[in-house]
Amino acid sequence: MNRIDKSTWYVDTEYLGHDNLIATAGLETSEGPLLVDPGPTTSLDTLSSKLESAGYDWSDVAGLLLTHIHLDHAGSTGTIIQHHAPDARVFVHERGAPHMKRPGRLLKSARRIYGDDMDRLWGDFEPVPEENVTVLEGGEKLDIGGRAIEVSYTPGHAQHHVSYHDTASGTAFIGDVGGMRVHGSDYIVPVMPPPDVDLPAWATSLEKVLAWNPDRIFLTHFGPSEDVERHIRVVAERIDAFAETVRLTLDSTEQQDDAELAARFAEKENDRMRSHTDEAYWEAYERFGQPRDSWNGLARYWRKHAMSGNG
Numbered sequence: 001m002n003r004i005d006k007s008t009w010y011v012d013t014e015y016l017g018h019d020n021l022i023a024t025a026g027l028e029t030s031e032g033p034l035l036v037d038p039g040p041t042t043s044l045d046t047l048s049s050k051l052e053s054a055g056y057d058w059s060d061v062a063g064l065l066l067t068h069i070h071l072d073h074a075g076s077t078g079t080i081i082q083h084h085a086p087d088a089r090v091f092v093h094e095r096g097a098p099h100m101k102r103p104g105r106l107l108k109s110a111r112r113i114y115g116d117d118m119d120r121l122w123g124d125f126e127p128v129p130e131e132n133v134t135v136l137e138g139g140e141k142l143d144i145g146g147r148a149i150e151v152s153y154t155p156g157h158a159q160h161h162v163s164y165h166d167t168a169s170g171t172a173f174i175g176d177v178g179g180m181r182v183h184g185s186d187y188i189v190p191v192m193p194p195p196d197v198d199l200p201a202w203a204t205s206l207e208k209v210l211a212w213n214p215d216r217i218f219l220t221h222f223g224p225s226e227d228v229e230r231h232i233r234v235v236a237e238r239i240d241a242f243a244e245t246v247r248l249t250l251d252s253t254e255q256q257d258d259a260e261l262a263a264r265f266a267e268k269e270n271d272r273m274r275s276h277t278d279e280a281y282w283e284a285y286e287r288f289g290q291p292r293d294s295w296n297g298l299a300r301y302w303r304k305h306a307m308s309g310n311g
């Protein structure tokens with residue numbers, strides 16, 4: 001367990017045995033801890049044992065604050081509620097809430113992407129009982145056990161993404177809005193998978209994070225960063241650069257197939273990442289900062305955009 005301050009901490013969930021990939025943050029309140037993004041079910045045993053060795057019991061947990069419902073952030077939520085913390089509240093954006101209660105469609109599209117690897121990567125995704133869910137729109141000021149938490153709607157990476165500003169620690173928990181930065185490295189990559197990538201919305205979301213004027217941001221991939229303004233500026237630049245590169249490849253090469261274009265983009269970006277980071281971080285970046293997914297997310301965005309007559 002890593003301390004941010006005396007009542008704020010985070011855990012490396014050691015996803016599939018890897019450090020620095022998925023972090024779950026904890027905020028202590030008078031009603032018990034709140035966890036931000038509990039991660040997938042495949043890392044739940046590690047999260048449980050780390051909570052236990054820090055003196056917590058699942059039954060103490062007051063709530064789960066979900067930034068968004070992607071499997072790497074929210075996959076274990078239903079399992080936690082159904083088997084470990086039946087009274088905990090689950091906070092989720094209104095566009096994500098229906099999928100947490102009835103995950104059938106979400107899982108079907110995930111299975112299309114991950115195929116036979118789905119269970120090994122993510123494990124179960126159990127439904128969250130209706131009565132545990134608190135639906136958010138953005139703009140709320142939550143008071144949970146004396147802890148004041150501001151909620152902002154921050155789409156761009158996902159259309160159901162929210163961020164949380166914990167005023168006590170001065171920390172903005174921004175999920176995947178700020179991309180990925182492996183702890184101990186200062187290399188930042190945006191993570192832009194299909195199907196929700198929205199460039200103007202993303203830019204607005206980054207402005208909203210800055211408007212909180214937080215002392216630090218906290219990324220699910222991975223951990224805290226106090227260099228807030230630089231981080232946000234760099235991720236905005238990288239988002240623009242990714243977007244422009246993909247737009248140009250779509251404009252200029254009509255015979256090549258998507259897989260080939262995506263592979264070439266990924267190869268270039270991976271080379272660049274390798275020249276900026278130590279070997280210890282490559283694997284982490286390649287798993288979660290996978291440029292191939294970002295190529296697909298951006299290609300989908302540009303094609304949709306062109307079809308609506310604006311591109």
Ligand SMILES: [Zn+2]
Pocket residue numbers: 070072073176220221
């Ligand atoms: Zn993520």
